Amino acid sequence: MxxxxxxxxxxxxxxxxxxxxxxxxxxxxxxxxxxxxxxxxxxxxxxxxxxxxxPGLIDTHTHGIGGYDFNDIAKLSLREVAKQEAKEGVTGFLASLVCETHEDMKQLLTYYEEQEVDGFFGIHLEGPYLNRQQKAVMKEECLRDPMLEEFKEYLHISSKIKSMTIAPELPDAMELIRYGTAHGVVMMLGHSAGTAQDVLAAEKAGAKGITHLYNAMSQHAHRAPGIVTGAVLSKLMCELIVDGVHVHPDIVQATYKMIGAERIVLISDANPCKQLPKGEYLFSGKHVLVDKDKAIVKESGRIAGSTLRLCDALRNMCTYCGCQKETAIAMASAHPAALYGWKKGxxxxxxxxxxxxxxxxxxxxxxxxxxxxxx
The missing domain is CATH 2.30.40.10 (Urease, subunit C, domain 1)
Structure with missing residues (x-):
C-alpha cells in the first residue's frame, strides 16, 4: 500500500x-x-x-506516561503508552527503568524481552551502578558498584537493552563501559560525582553520551571541574530536559552556545504521572506531588522527573535559544536516531x-x- x-x-x-x-x-x-x-x-x-x-520525535529517556510506570509491569500497557506518546508527536521511545534489586530487575527484563509493540524501541537502564551522592530519586538501597558478571546476566536475559547510565568514577566502571559498548549498548554517564577527567576517560572507553546534563551530577566549578565540565570538553552527546524547571532557560541558552546544536538530544525524563491531574502519586518508591508543570518528592521537595511533552520541548528550545524550528526538530529526532544507530529521524x-x-x-x-x- x-x-x-x-x-x-x-x-x-x-x-x-x-x-x-x-x-x-x-x-x-x-x-x-x-x-x-x-x-x-x-x-x-x-x-x-x-x-x-x-520526522516523528524519539524520546530516549522517559519513565512512563498517564499513570503507566515502566517499573510497574503489573499495571503496564505499552500499547497505551505508545498511543499517549503519539499525541505529542513521539513515534518511538525507550522505557527508562529506575534501579531495583537484582532479582526484581531480572523479572522486568524478562517481561520486556517478550514485548513487541510498535513505538517501543527498547530499554534504558538508569543504573544500578550510580553514585549514592547523586542518587536523585533513585532507591539508595538498590545502588551498587559495577559488577560485570551481573551486567552480563542482564544482557543474556534481554536483547532489548539499548542504553545504560553509569557513574564513571565507580570501581570497575571503565571495564563495564568497554564491555557494554562492545555489545552494542549505548553507555551514558550520569548520577555521578566524578571529575571532568572521568568523563574523558569514559569517552575513550566507548561512552557515547551524558544523561540529563546538569541534573544529578558534579557541576562546572572553576576549581573542581566535574561531569558538566567533562561534557563540555568531550564530544559526547548530551541529553537536555528543556522544561524550564530542570535547567534554567539561561543555562539552556549557554549550553546551546557552548556545545552546539549537533550534540544536544532533547528528552522528557518524564515520570509516570505525566498527563495525570494534580495530585499525589508513587514513583520510584517515593510520594510525588504533581502540580501544573512540575513534580516534586513530597518528603524532600526535590524534582522527581518532568511532566514535559516533547513537542513542548521544541517550542521551549526555540524560545530560550532563538534557534530555528528545524534545529530543534533534529535534536529530538535525527540526533537520538544517530546516537542509537536507528534508520529514523x-x-x-x-x-x-x-x-x-x-x-x-x-x-x-x-x-x-x-x-x-x-x-
Missing part, C-alpha cells in the same frame, strides 16, 4: 526546509517530491494542509516512515508510525 503526504513543508533539520511531500511504501520513505502540482496516484492521499512534515529515502505533522505553534495534528496513521 502506498501513501502520499502532500501539500506540506518538509522539515527535518538535516535537509533544506521546503514545500513538498513524501511517498511511503512498506513502512519506509520511497521518494520525496518538491513538485506541489503533479502528485502520483497512491492508495492513501494525506493532505498536510500547509503544515510542517517532520530523517526525511530521506529508505528511512522509516515515522512522521509527525505539526503547525507553527508546535501543535501535533497527524502522526504516522511505519507509514500507518495513528494520530
Amino acid at each position: 502506498k501513501t502520499c503526504i502532500y501539500n506540506g513543508i518538509l522539515m527535518d533539520g538535516i535537509h533544506k526546509t521546503q514545500p513538498g511531500g513524501l511517498i511511503i511504501e512498506d513502512g519506509r520513505i520511497q521518494s520525496i517530491t518538491t513538485d506541489t502540482k503533479s502528485l502520483p496516484s497512491c492508495d492513501i492521499m494525506l493532505d498536510a494542509k500547509g503544515q510542517y512534515i517532520c 530523517r526525511l530521506e529515502v529508505g528511512y522509516d516512515a515515522d512522521i509527525m505533522i505539526m503547525d507553527e505553534q508546535f501543535q501535533v495534528h497527524q502522526v504516522l508510525r511505519q507509514g500507518i496513521q495513528i494520530q
Whole structure:
C-alpha cells in the first residue's frame, strides 16, 4: 500500500526546509517530491494542509506516561503508552527503568524481552551502578558498584537493552563501559560525582553520551571541574530536559552556545504521572506531588522527573535559544536516531516512515508510525 503526504513543508533539520511531500511504501520513505502540482496516484492521499512534515520525535529517556510506570509491569500497557506518546508527536521511545534489586530487575527484563509493540524501541537502564551522592530519586538501597558478571546476566536475559547510565568514577566502571559498548549498548554517564577527567576517560572507553546534563551530577566549578565540565570538553552527546524547571532557560541558552546544536538530544525524563491531574502519586518508591508543570518528592521537595511533552520541548528550545524550528526538530529526532544507530529521524529515502505533522505553534495534528496513521 502506498501513501502520499502532500501539500506540506518538509522539515527535518538535516535537509533544506521546503514545500513538498513524501511517498511511503512498506513502512519506509520511497521518494520525496518538491513538485506541489503533479502528485502520483497512491492508495492513501494525506493532505498536510500547509503544515510542517517532520520526522516523528524519539524520546530516549522517559519513565512512563498517564499513570503507566515502566517499573510497574503489573499495571503496564505499552500499547497505551505508545498511543499517549503519539499525541505529542513521539513515534518511538525507550522505557527508562529506575534501579531495583537484582532479582526484581531480572523479572522486568524478562517481561520486556517478550514485548513487541510498535513505538517501543527498547530499554534504558538508569543504573544500578550510580553514585549514592547523586542518587536523585533513585532507591539508595538498590545502588551498587559495577559488577560485570551481573551486567552480563542482564544482557543474556534481554536483547532489548539499548542504553545504560553509569557513574564513571565507580570501581570497575571503565571495564563495564568497554564491555557494554562492545555489545552494542549505548553507555551514558550520569548520577555521578566524578571529575571532568572521568568523563574523558569514559569517552575513550566507548561512552557515547551524558544523561540529563546538569541534573544529578558534579557541576562546572572553576576549581573542581566535574561531569558538566567533562561534557563540555568531550564530544559526547548530551541529553537536555528543556522544561524550564530542570535547567534554567539561561543555562539552556549557554549550553546551546557552548556545545552546539549537533550534540544536544532533547528528552522528557518524564515520570509516570505525566498527563495525570494534580495530585499525589508513587514513583520510584517515593510520594510525588504533581502540580501544573512540575513534580516534586513530597518528603524532600526535590524534582522527581518532568511532566514535559516533547513537542513542548521544541517550542521551549526555540524560545530560550532563538534557534530555528528545524534545529530543534533534529535534536529530538535525527540526533537520538544517530546516537542509537536507528534508520529514523530523517526525511530521506529508505528511512522509516515515522512522521509527525505539526503547525507553527508546535501543535501535533497527524502522526504516522511505519507509514500507518495513528494520530
